[in-house]
Amino acid sequence: MKSARLRKVRNILRSERGRNALMFILFIFVAALLWAVMSFNQPTQVETRMPVVVTNVPDSVTLITAPPRVINVSMVLRGTPLMKILWGSVPTLEIDYRVFKDGSALRLGDADIKGLVRDRINSATVQLVTPDSLVLFYTTSPGHMLPVKLNANISTSAQVAQIGAPSLSSDSVRVFSAGRLPASFSKVSTEEINFTDLTETTTRRVALVAPAGIRVVPDSINVTVHVEPLVKKSRLLPLNIIGAPSGTEIILDPANVEVIYMVPMNRYTDSAPEMSVTADFTRASSGADAKVPLSLGNVPDNIYNVRLAKDSVNFYIQK
Numbered sequence: 001m002k003s004a005r006l007r008k009v010r011n012i013l014r015s016e017r018g019r020n021a022l023m024f025i026l027f028i029f030v031a032a033l034l035w036a037v038m039s040f041n042q043p044t045q046v047e048t049r050m051p052v053v054v055t056n057v058p059d060s061v062t063l064i065t066a067p068p069r070v071i072n073v074s075m076v077l078r079g080t081p082l083m084k085i086l087w088g089s090v091p092t093l094e095i096d097y098r099v100f101k102d103g104s105a106l107r108l109g110d111a112d113i114k115g116l117v118r119d120r121i122n123s124a125t126v127q128l129v130t131p132d133s134l135v136l137f138y139t140t141s142p143g144h145m146l147p148v149k150l151n152a153n154i155s156t157s158a159q160v161a162q163i164g165a166p167s168l169s170s171d172s173v174r175v176f177s178a179g180r181l182p183a184s185f186s187k188v189s190t191e192e193i194n195f196t197d198l199t200e201t202t203t204r205r206v207a208l209v210a211p212a213g214i215r216v217v218p219d220s221i222n223v224t225v226h227v228e229p230l231v232k233k234s235r236l237l238p239l240n241i242i243g244a245p246s247g248t249e250i251i252l253d254p255a256n257v258e259v260i261y262m263v264p265m266n267r268y269t270d271s272a273p274e275m276s277v278t279a280d281f282t283r284a285s286s287g288a289d290a291k292v293p294l295s296l297g298n299v300p301d302n303i304y305n306v307r308l309a310k311d312s313v314n315f316y317i318q319k
Helices: 002-014 016-040 079-086 110-120
Strands: 044-055 070-077 093-096 105-108 125-130 134-139 144-149 152-156 160-162 172-177 188-190 193-198 202-209 214-217 220-225 227-242 249-253 256-264 276-280 291-297 304-308 312-318
Touching (some): 070 079, 070 110, 093 110, 152 220, 193 202, 227 249, 291 304
Parallel strands (some): 044 093, 227 276
Antiparallel strands (some): 044 070, 105 134, 160 227, 188 202, 202 220, 249 312, 256 304, 276 291
16 A cells, blocks of 8 residues: 555656646745745844853952943844854853953943954944943952851741751852941841741742842852651649638639640650649639639740630639
8 A cells, every 4th residue: 555655745746737846846945045035135134132250360360340231232244153043042141351351340331342343253334232231240259258147937837836046058158348347247147038828948048138239159049947846735733722711721723724725846755854734823713603714824835825724613612
């Protein structure tokens, strides 16, 4: 079946009509090729974005002002350079530190930037570059180490708890400035970050904030909030009586009350926390169903969702 189809196609191509069709397709291809060549040889205005990099920077030099990631270039091209740009092959604009250093900065004007574009794209007629000038400050100072201050809002879901303070991948960073550091700048703060309703240990990358004219290395850090599941525990505590009438003996029913609380899973086997439960007779009710309210005290910070099984107990007074 397949060989029969091949023979049929071969016979069609060998026929006069088939040869005419092939010749027509060949003419179309040649015409399209000639049109493309002629089109690419015509001056054409294009706009593109060129990546920017600073080269030949000594190890002892730190750039304080980062160069722009890209510059916008409007230019007229033809031929091979035009084809490369249209096909997405955009070269990188290279700023040579050795050529443009001037005092404490690299300084490039409009003519300098256009010249760098022409160096990277042959035969380009550069019409417009944005930005049209650059001033990149640098320093040879080794910088200063400053502590990092975390600016975070943290909340967890009801069944987990934050364990300890958040950990930072770097608790101090190096800062560089072209001049003296402001006296008020003694810590490097993170951007405000929100950890909301966490259910597990979470790490996020957060940027560091610095005043204008100051560079921070690294410019971002990892912040990790450690979270543990909570498990339920309870214990019986005796009741402490305060405010009882003098010369009386108080009998509480019951004399002990259950305290229910939750602890992180990794501390489940720790010894029971010390707490106290108070029966305050200055707030006791009277009548046939007299009760005294209970209050919980000395609750440690490392337990959660603490509550009493009873908020009041019955009492009897013996004189």
